[in-house]
Amino acid sequence: MRDITWENPFCAEGSSCFRLGTDAEGNAYIAVAGQEDHYLTDSLEALRTxxxxxxxxxxDHLL
Incomplete structure (x- = not known):
């Protein structure tokens, strides 16, 4: 199991909540709140972008 530090959940009005996280190796994570064991991962630079x-x-065209 990775040692991921998760931020507080971000919840938009009327939609699912998600969480962003990082680890000591410079990786970034995105997961649905409450399902942090099923995450997407990439570099911190990719998350920043x-x-x-x-x-x-x-x-905006996705909304």
Whole structure:
């Protein structure tokens, strides 16, 4: 089992909650809150890029 430090859940209005996490090796994790044993993982840089792009509106077409 990986030693993942999870942030508090992020819950948008009317949708599922998810959590972001990191580990000491520089990996980033995303999971549905309550299902942290089933996560997606990538580098911290990939997570940073994802969040920056979402904030810039590059994923608005998915909503």
């Amino acid at each position: 994802l969040i920056t792009d979402i904030k810039a509106g590059k994923a």
